[in-house]
Amino acid sequence: MITNPTKPLSQPVDLFYLTSKNAWLLWCCQLLNLSTLLLEISTWMIAVIALCLCWQALLLHNRLNTNKKHSKVNISVKQQMAISSMLLMFIAVSGCIAIxxxxxxxGVLVSMLHLLTFAYTLKAFEIKKRKDFYQLFLLGLFLLASALIFKQTLAFSLLIVFFLIINLTILHRVFSPTKTLLLASKTVCILLLQSALLAVTLFIVFPRLSPFWQVPSVNSAKIGLSDEVSPGDIASLALSSDLAFRVDFKREQIPDYSTLYWRAMTLENFDGKKWTRAKDDINKTLSQVTSPNVIFEPETSGLSILYDVTVEPSYQPWLFGLAVATSNDARVALMSDYTIQSRNVLSQITHYQVKSYLHSSLDLTINEVDKQRNLSIVKGSNPRLEKLAAKLIKQYVDPIDRAQAVLETFRESHYFYTLQPPKLLNNSLDQFYFDTKSGFCVHYASSFTYLMRAAGIPARVVTGYLGGEYNNVNAAALSQQNGQQGGHLSIYQYDAHAWSEIWLHGIGWKKIDPTAAVDPQRVESGWSNTLVTQQLSMNNGFIGLYQFKRISWINELRLQLDALDYQWTRWVLGFSSKQQYDLLKRLFGKQMPWKIAGIVAIALISSMALVTLFYRFNMKIFKRKNVTPWFSLYQKALKILATKGLHKPVNMTAFDFSMLVTARLPQISKEFLDFTLTFEQLNYRKLSDLERELHLSRLKKQYKGITANLS
Amino acid sequence: MQKTLLAILSQIESVVIGKPHECRLALACLLAQGHLLIEDLPGMGKTTLAQALAKNLSLSYQRTQFTSDLLPSDVIGISIFNSETKQFELHKGPIFNQVVLADEINRASPKTQSALLEAMAENQVSIDGITHILPRPFFVIATQNPLFHAGTYPLPESQLDRFMMKISLGFPDIDAEKSILLSNNVQATESTLINDIICVDTLISMQNTIENVHASTSIIEYIIALCRISRGQEMTEKTDKIVCKPLSPRAGKALLAAARAWAFIDNRDYLLPDDIKAVFYNVCEHRLDLNITEQQHVSGSISERILDAVNVLNPLNA
Incomplete structure (x- = not known):
């Protein structure tokens, strides 16, 4: 009796059935997707989500058991999977209220994100229809995309791509359950690679419409330096190994480490406890930010170097540069204290170019208001220092000698550089200077500045970063080619620093770093060994990197990764509309808009012409697309045989041809016969989807067998 | 079911020696519920084949020798007044059997021929205004001598079309002829045949199964392409116009049915182009041929030329 191999599936069409294995895979995939946002969502939401996931796992487990018990009884999917819709509704509504x-x-963004993750978790409870599954899948993709709002490092992006592949693989598997996971992911990867081309093209040419697509600013927690500093502030930064910014010197000679003082802001007001920015400086900032016409033009002369700075988002406006920094970038405002600022808060990676005149002087003349501000001290707050200042005034006439004397004191009198200084009462500088004698940059800078002011020399505290880690991995290839130096500096938060500037006649503002007097190593090459040892003994997780720095190959690897991350930041994350414009300009030359318009027009016209041609020629190309995979594979085999001089007459059936092949090419007789039989099954037999897939994979194997035997 | 079929086939082949392909075609024709025309010279084994088919399938069988004076009522039957019961009684003719062998059909007058062929087409006969349904399965095997023989009335095309297949046995080869000559007598052979291998119900269920043999789109397109070529509707540059009678859609249906039966005998539940090719000559040649008398055993028949002109794998987009 010949049985009819395919009966229409008895399942109702609208019911969507996930096999238990696929359901588990989906569950794991959900877990992965949710884990990307783990750091961003609040604890109670994590708990709710974890509870829901556990519940789902339990349901899946139960379903597996019932399936085993009643393997022949068809239990409806509804009974197995879903929890009562009323309960689900209740959870959903109460969750939304809580959010x-x-x-x-x-904040708006994060609460929306809560809603998204919550919906994503709950949706898994009601996958009854195909539509539901699609929704869950798309939500998952959306979740992955939104995770990129918070973190865009190369490693994290790669992780997201990996998760994307997992998601797509599961989508693929749900609809072709016979494929192995490996095979499915292979298909997915191929498809992704093919689509990547389009994605890259769009990335390069699609206009960057930032106002439309801007995500509400993520977290207003400011990172890095703050605009007020009291002794003890920068120590917390020193514990952070986050990246602050990177500087690319391109072809310029990189200045010495000890001259790399990246100025961020000057602090001129001192209320006895903390240093803050001058009031009218703040006002000036605001006015400059709003009206770009008012621009401070520093007088510049002498040698200049040009470099690119890429700043990580800090949610503050400070930009960094070596004095005297100038920039042609419209977004960069030059401040009257020779610092540079962004016109907007840095909420995303920002890229700007700076030209620094290293030997140019700052403010050869000083107006009375500024002078008075930089001389003011709160009388009586630090009486012992004031006394010392009076003594200095008597002792030395030349202001520079007074400064030298103080520095000499720091150098000689057992001052100690440490990130864990003893606590000072009321931030008393007296106590620090005369009693504890241990502190870090802010302590030295503020007490030095105070002392200078008391001694009649205008002085201010400058904060910023010192030094940076030189990385020449990217430049190595370049320098081999044209013998030039290059590479970039990575400046981390632990490079944060504070120093002083005193104003001298004929010189202007002169940078003086009292820390250099205490701990020269800190200034010349970064953290001194003693400090690192001290930090390590505190065991507070600081500078895990520092331990690694000692092992050379790990350090090498770290530098490589840093270089890679720099390129990623530079070319992918920092690919702004300006850079896009520059790139297109470089590609298309001067008359760029016309050329682009021309290319688009040519592309449109030619594609239309092609379409018309296809229609004219009876749409042969379109028809060919309907060719089944087995048919094209068979044709491929025929082509191979044709190269062996064996052509199949069109009127010959596949089976007859296989007989011919058997006679003429005995080495592949068996393979080709099997291949033909499988082809016949696929082409002429009525097969279920599953059988077809099995046959097709068999056909592919047999095809490989033929090619292997022929060659 | 397959085993029984093969057993039947081997039985038939043991009687009609040396003609396995023709035996298989005849069986396929029967399974496809078509009628069979056997055309050959006298003494080639036409009758033997017909008998073997009928007896093996345990069907009721009657042979009628067609002559020029045979009347329609001799075939269909006649109502005769019974003087005892004072009623007309129907005397059923040989057509009320399941297998009817119409021997030398082209000797009968056209009137008688058409009476038979009407019954074949409709599966029913009307006698004195009463319609009688013919038994199922109903299978007519007609034999005819080649038309150049004296005293024949050629069957018109319309009637030839009612036969699903036309086969001719041809002369046996040396070995076959040897064994034919050595076998004792026809009677002895016939007696071995009378063991019923299958019952009627099985045969009918087989016929039903055959209707479900799967024909893929590609196969349907192949059949359409063959038909269209015969009609001159689709000509490629390579082939010249083939001069023939066009194949009707009914011919296409017959071709499909016969090929299905062929595939079924081959133990397949789906059709291959090979099946179509195998039966094409016998199903279509008598519908295509302009001059039935001339081209008998000539190679390069119209059928072959049509088959050659069609792309098997991609029939309509050649």
Whole structure:
């Protein structure tokens, strides 16, 4: 009796059935997707999500058991999977209310993200239809994309791509359950690679419409330097190994480490406890930010170097440069204290070019207001220092000698550089200078500045970063080619620093770093060994990197990664509309808009012409697309045989041809016969989807067998 | 079911020696519920084949020798007044059998021929205004001598079309002829045949199964392409116009049915182009041929030329 191999599936069409294995895979995939946002969502939401996931796992487990018990009884999917819709509704509504309540403290973006993750978790409870599965899948993709709002490092992006592949693989598997995971992921990877081309093209040419697509600013927690400093502040930064910014010197000679003082801001007001920016400086900032016409033009002369700075988002406006820094970038405002600032808060990676005149002087003349501000001290707050200042005034006439004397004191009198200084009462500089004698940059800078002011020399505290890690991995190839130096500096948060500037006649503002007097190593090459040892003994997780720095190959690897990350930041994350414009300009030359318009027009016209041609020629190309995979594979085999001089007459059936092949090419007789039989099954037999897939994979194997035997 | 079929086939082949292909075609024709025309010279084994088919399948069988004076009522039957019961009684003719062997059909007058062929087409006969349904399965095997023989009335095309297949046995080869000559007598052979291998119900269920043999789109397109070529509708540059009678859609249906039966005998539940090719000559040649008398055993028949002109794998987009 010949049985009819394919009966229409008895399942109702709208019911969507996930096999238990696929359901588990989907569950794992959900877990992965949610894990990308783990750091961003609040604890209570994590708990709710974890609970829901556990519940789902339990349901899946139960379903597996019931399936085993009643393997022949067809239990409806509804009974197995879903929890009562009323309960689900209740959870959803109460969850939404909770999110709404906490929205105020969370902010718009994060509360929306809570809603998204919550919906994603709950959706898994009601996968009844194909549509539901699609929704869950798309939500998952959206979740992955939103994770990129918070972190865009190369490693994290690669992780997201990996998760994307997992998601797509599961989508693929759900609809072709016979494929192995490996095979499915292979297909997915091939498809992704093919689509990557389009993605890259769009990335390069699609206009960057930032106002439309801007995500609400993520977290207003400011990173890095703050605009007020009291002794003890920068120590917390020193514990952070986050990247602050990177500097690319391109072809310029990199200045010595000890001259790399990256100025961020000057602090001129001192209220006895903390240093803050001058009031009218702040006002000036605001006015300059709003009206770009008012621009401070520093007088510059002498040698200059040109470099690119790529700043990580800090949610503050400070930009960094070596004095005297100038820039042609419209986004960069030059401040009257020779610092540079962004016109907007840095909420994303920003890229700007700076020209620094290293030997140019700052403010050869000083107006009375500025002078008075930089001389003011709170009388009586630090009486012992004031006394010392009076003594200095008597002792030395030349202001520079007074400064030298103080530095000499720091150098000679057992001052100690440490990140864990003893606590000072009321931030008393007296106590630091005369009693504890241990502190870090801010302590030295502020007490030095105070002392200078008391001694009648205008002085101010400058904060910024010192030094940076030189990385020449990217430049190595370049320098081999044209013998030039290059590479980039990576400046981390632990490079944060504070120093002083005193104003001298005929010289202007002169940089003086009292820390250099205490711990020369800190200034010349970064953290001194003693400090690192001290930090390591505190065991507070600081500078895990520093331990590695001692092992050369790990350090090498770290530098390589840093170089890679720099390129990623530079070319992918920092690919702004300006850079896009520059790139297109470089590609298309001067008359760029016309050329682009021309290319688009030519592309449009030619594609239209092609389409018309296809229609004219009876749409042969379109028809060919309907060719089944087995048919094209068979044709491929025929082509191979044709190269062996064996042509198949069109009127010959596949089986007859296989007989001919058997006679003429005995070495592949068996393979080709099997191949033909499988082809016949696929082409002429009525097969279920599953059988077809099996046959097709068999056909592919047999095809490989033929090619292997022929060659 | 397959085993039984092969057993039947081997039985038939043991009687009609040396003609396995023709035996298989005849069986396929029967399974496809078509009628069979055997055309050959006298004494080539036409009758033997017909008998073997009928007896093996345990069907009721009657042979009618067609002559020029045979009347339609001799075939269909006649109502005769019974003087005892004072009623007309129907005397059923040989057509009320399941297998009817119409021997030398082209000797009968056209009137009688058409009576038979009407019954074949409709599976029913009307006698005195009463319609009688013919038994199922109903299978007519007609034999005819080549038309150049004296005293024949050629069957018109319309009637030839009612036969699903036309086969001719041809002369046996040396070995076959040897064994034919050595076998004792026809009677002895016939007696071995009378063991019923299958019952009627099995045969009918086989016929039903055959209707479900799967024909893929590609196969349907192949059949359409063959038909269109015969009609001159689709000509490629390579082939000259083939001069022939066009194949009707009914011919296409017959071709499909016969090929299905062929595939079924081959133990397949789906059609291959090979099946179409195998039966094409016998199903279509008598519908295509302009001059039935001339081209008998000539190679390079119209059928072959049509088959050659069609791309098997990609029939309509050649």
């Amino acid at each position: 709404a309540i906490s929205a105020r403290s969370l």
